[in-house]
Amino acid sequence: MYQPARFLFGPNLMTIFGPLLRKGPRLPLRRERWELHDGDFVDVDRLDGPAQAPLLVALHGLEGSSSAHYLRGLLEQARLRGWRGLALNFRGCSGDMNRLLRSYHSGETADLGEVISRVRGEAEQIVLVGCSLGGNVLVKWLGEQGAQVPRQIRAAAALSVPFDLAACSRKLDSGGFWRWVYRTRFLRTLKRKSLLKGEQHPGALDTARVAAARTLFEFDDAVTAAVHGFESAPDYYAQCSSGPFVARVAVPLLLLSAEDDPFIPASSIPRTTPPNVTLEVWPRGGHLGFVEGPPWRPRFYAERRAVEFLAQQLR
Numbered sequence: 001m002y003q004p005a006r007f008l009f010g011p012n013l014m015t016i017f018g019p020l021l022r023k024g025p026r027l028p029l030r031r032e033r034w035e036l037h038d039g040d041f042v043d044v045d046r047l048d049g050p051a052q053a054p055l056l057v058a059l060h061g062l063e064g065s066s067s068a069h070y071l072r073g074l075l076e077q078a079r080l081r082g083w084r085g086l087a088l089n090f091r092g093c094s095g096d097m098n099r100l101l102r103s104y105h106s107g108e109t110a111d112l113g114e115v116i117s118r119v120r121g122e123a124e125q126i127v128l129v130g131c132s133l134g135g136n137v138l139v140k141w142l143g144e145q146g147a148q149v150p151r152q153i154r155a156a157a158a159l160s161v162p163f164d165l166a167a168c169s170r171k172l173d174s175g176g177f178w179r180w181v182y183r184t185r186f187l188r189t190l191k192r193k194s195l196l197k198g199e200q201h202p203g204a205l206d207t208a209r210v211a212a213a214r215t216l217f218e219f220d221d222a223v224t225a226a227v228h229g230f231e232s233a234p235d236y237y238a239q240c241s242s243g244p245f246v247a248r249v250a251v252p253l254l255l256l257s258a259e260d261d262p263f264i265p266a267s268s269i270p271r272t273t274p275p276n277v278t279l280e281v282w283p284r285g286g287h288l289g290f291v292e293g294p295p296w297r298p299r300f301y302a303e304r305r306a307v308e309f310l311a312q313q314l315r
């Protein structure tokens with residue numbers, strides 16, 4: 001049972017507590033660089049463990065990385081159970097710029113597919129967790145696989161998923177101080193990376209449009225859609241929103257969301273799901289927050305609940 005921390009009295013405080021004040025678990029992670037079929041690469045951080053132990057694969061959110069506090073928390077939960085772990089850094093998110101013009105986005109599932117193909121031979125039990133954008137990627141990939149999902153994939157959990165990308169873009173681009181803070185934070189790093197890509201690949205981007213972007217919609221229209229083969233931002237949102245893919249997922253899946261998520265409208269959360277999908281929606285929790293306990297000893301429900309659900313499916 002989740003009991004929201006009393007000292008975090010609003011969704012925005014719940015959302016920013018972890019990134020600003022949480023001391024992430026110290027873990028003995030080992031970095032590997034994996035070459036991809038198209039000549040690019042991704043970096044992964046590994047948590048070693050017994051050879052026969054389950055493997056947890058974790059995906060971060062927009063402009064996050066394997067060092068995100070919530071990903072480290074998930075790996076810590078895996079470590080406590082004696083599992084192995086692997087945190088994927090999406091292209092360009094590990095601290096080193098990827099080689100190609102293209103990067104990652106909310107619907108890019110091919111890289112996850114390559115990662116799964118690579119680890120299938122090293123674990124008989126694989127469980128997956130995606131957070132925010134990573135949750136959208138995960139749900140979409142599982143839906144694309146349907147009944148053909150690799151047999152090693154036993155269960156998955158997706159936290160604070162933006163099921164409707166257009167609705168989430170509208171919400172983050174709307175007025176208000178906190179939405180301005182979130183939007184500005186995302187755009188600062190997204191635009192910086194894209195302008196660097198423009199220098200590396202002259203003429204491939206409309207750098208004037210990139211520099212002028214003041215909303216996530218404008219950025220997605222100028223960069224995400226243009227670079228990754230979509231007609232426009234609305235086309236990207238329509239093709240890559242994970243909501244329509246939920247019904248096609250064939251493995252046990254936990255969807256954990258909060259109605260007060262400042263990034264995601266509650267109306268976009270799918271309320272009807274197939275029997276293999278467990279939907280858990282709490283009134284409070286913010287975005288990837290779900291903090292419990294006192295300020296001097298906070299606990300993080302979403303990470304604990306996700307790994308607990310996955311362990312139940314393995315049993």
